[in-house]
Amino acid sequence: MSRFPTVRQRRLRRTPALRRAFAETRLHPAALVLPVFVKQGLQGHTPIASMPGVAQHGVDSVVALARTAVEAGLGGMILFGIPTTKDAEGTGGWDPQGPVPAAIRAIRAEVGDELVVWADVCQCEYTDHGHCGPLDAAGRVINDLAVEGYVRDAVAYADAGADLVAPSGMMDGQVAAIRGGLDAAGHEQVGIVAYAAKFASAFYGPFRDAAESTMRDGDRAGHQMDPANAREARRELDLDAAEGADALMVKPALPYLDVVAAARAGADLPVAAYHVSGEYAMIKAAAANGWLDGERAMAEAVLSVLRAGADQVLTYAALELAAPAEER
Ligand code: PBG
Numbered sequence: 001m002s003r004f005p006t007v008r009q010r011r012l013r014r015t016p017a018l019r020r021a022f023a024e025t026r027l028h029p030a031a032l033v034l035p036v037f038v039k040q041g042l043q044g045h046t047p048i049a050s051m052p053g054v055a056q057h058g059v060d061s062v063v064a065l066a067r068t069a070v071e072a073g074l075g076g077m078i079l080f081g082i083p084t085t086k087d088a089e090g091t092g093g094w095d096p097q098g099p100v101p102a103a104i105r106a107i108r109a110e111v112g113d114e115l116v117v118w119a120d121v122c123q124c125e126y127t128d129h130g131h132c133g134p135l136d137a138a139g140r141v142i143n144d145l146a147v148e149g150y151v152r153d154a155v156a157y158a159d160a161g162a163d164l165v166a167p168s169g170m171m172d173g174q175v176a177a178i179r180g181g182l183d184a185a186g187h188e189q190v191g192i193v194a195y196a197a198k199f200a201s202a203f204y205g206p207f208r209d210a211a212e213s214t215m216r217d218g219d220r221a222g223h224q225m226d227p228a229n230a231r232e233a234r235r236e237l238d239l240d241a242a243e244g245a246d247a248l249m250v251k252p253a254l255p256y257l258d259v260v261a262a263a264r265a266g267a268d269l270p271v272a273a274y275h276v277s278g279e280y281a282m283i284k285a286a287a288a289n290g291w292l293d294g295e296r297a298m299a300e301a302v303l304s305v306l307r308a309g310a311d312q313v314l315t316y317a318a319l320e321l322a323a324p325a326e327e328r
Pocket of ligand 1 (some may be wrong): 122168205207208275277
């Protein structure tokens, strides 16, 4: 390699136009998926204190947001439901009149197929104890019963018109079971984005306020992954690919960029990464204190997830990143 002064790395960084032309990674709206909270029976929307700029939405408000998402060219929207009543099994998850099926039908009526609609599949928003499925006497989630619920959830969301279902419960065998259930119900065209490597993370804190899914007691360390483990993450990714996932997700994003890169290197399936509530809230809080430039920090964070190898980033900042600053 020839050296300085022949080689000058600064040449291609000299002007904004040069930098734009030689950028290796781009923040394109189609690579961004907006997570949305739909609350049964709500009129309008209610802001979430720990996530500035994010709200719980009633069905009408979700429909308006879907229209905005289409206009912004987003890659999609992923829906989370907040039911009016909860029980020990989380039966509200598969209620065809529940918040998520109602929202999906209303979105389809408004925007047709113009928006990719994902539905998160988990029981934690629907159980009165806040865990991801029914519990045994020791308070542990019963894997196979939880999976039966996820299959019913997935079919209900597919019936309502979801393009993609995204099982986030980290139960063993959930992807294969959902694939079988969808196919048996005639939904062989509905895809599965597997939350394959989902870690037991402190960064989900604000989400649990937003989704009203705080656990009565205990934690999720018995099924979500240990933050220390990257080899095990590769195994999870391989297993979900083998079970028939159409795309693989890593979650959270920034603390696990090594896992995002490993997912990209180890599989030819599309890779999604979830820039979660705590990652978003940290930047918003620091920006509100004047400690950093929130807009630039958010763009840099999400760009880094794409650079690590994600094809899609789920982020609460999707709309603000999609709209050029001068249009905001
Ligand atoms: C479970 C689920 C969670 C998140 C997405 N799906 C919470 C959890 O596992 O406790 C977290 C997302 C975020 O923090 O933004 N249904």
